[in-house]
Amino acid sequence: MDELYIRKVLDGDIDAFRYFVHQYKDKAYNLAFSVLKNEFDARDVVQEAYIIAFRKLGKFRGKSKFSTWFFRIVINEALKSLKVAGKEKSIADTRTESVDPGHIRIDDTLSRDQQKYYIDLAMQNISSNEALALTMFYMEEYSIEEIREITGWTESNVKVLLHRARKSMYQELNLLLSTEKKTLY
Amino acid sequence: MEKNNNHDSFFRELLSDSNKEMPFSDFEDDLMTEIWLDHEKKYSVRKNIKLSWLFFILGMLSGIAIVVTLSFYRDNQPLAFISDNLFPGVIIFICLTIILFAEKLVKISFRRDNQL
Numbered sequence: 001m002d003e004l005y006i007r008k009v010l011d012g013d014i015d016a017f018r019y020f021v022h023q024y025k026d027k028a029y030n031l032a033f034s035v036l037k038n039e040f041d042a043r044d045v046v047q048e049a050y051i052i053a054f055r056k057l058g059k060f061r062g063k064s065k066f067s068t069w070f071f072r073i074v075i076n077e078a079l080k081s082l083k084v085a086g087k088e089k090s091i092a093d094t095r096t097e098s099v100d101p102g103h104i105r106i107d108d109t110l111s112r113d114q115q116k117y118y119i120d121l122a123m124q125n126i127s128s129n130e131a132l133a134l135t136m137f138y139m140e141e142y143s144i145e146e147i148r149e150i151t152g153w154t155e156s157n158v159k160v161l162l163h164r165a166r167k168s169m170y171q172e173l174n175l176l177l178s179t180e181k182k183t184l185y
Numbered sequence: 186m187e188k189n190n191n192h193d194s195f196f197r198e199l200l201s202d203s204n205k206e207m208p209f210s211d212f213e214d215d216l217m218t219e220i221w222l223d224h225e226k227k228y229s230v231r232k233n234i235k236l237s238w239l240f241f242i243l244g245m246l247s248g249i250a251i252v253v254t255l256s257f258y259r260d261n262q263p264l265a266f267i268s269d270n271l272f273p274g275v276i277i278f279i280c281l282t283i284i285l286f287a288e289k290l291v292k293i294s295f296r297r298d299n300q301l
Binding site for chain 2: 014015017021022029030033047051055115119123135138139169
């Protein structure tokens, strides 16, 4: 389907590009948001990425899927924007304490919205690369090979980052939930 | 291995509700407007480059015509002053103009599309 619309756009049917906007805007936004952690910045980056994709569509050789190519642009733009803003968090892991999923329990009394709130907050507090790795692997359900292809990281980098990301999430959630308990009781 | 699967299922469940969707309802229309503007800008730049080439060639031909005309009146009064003092200057000026304009036009014409 993507190939058909690529051909249409290259043949001068600019409105055919709307197909790609409609099809991939949510995933692109999700990825950009995980890096930038701000909805307005994420929107601007996705918009910029679409414009770059439109300009460079003629150079897309179809060696990978359009989505892979496009999401690579989104991530590059997001990381570039993060660098410009100087907000990049170091991915160096200073936390050594290991936390097991058995030690973390999201309280059943918390409503779905509250759980979502804490998970979003924890995602905001971990580094951009870790949040991106979690988003791609668990939310978007990409394989490690696909993540490697989209981000340009090596396979071992992806695995290490996922390991760190899980650890950071456990720690953030533990911290947030313990603070919550102190506030409640 | 089992521990990893444990982690994976825990995280899949944990993050299943955290998928974000574009919250700006006008994003699609805004973006398509931007893309149309970008396309039109690129088209108008290309059109202007073509016009620049046309006027450059016309200017060059006019310059040659002026030089030929001036040289024709070279020995006649009252243009003797021009032929004796300004004629080499005019030729140098025209040559420089041609070289500078040609260089700019070639640069602009062969600039890659995404830089336009």
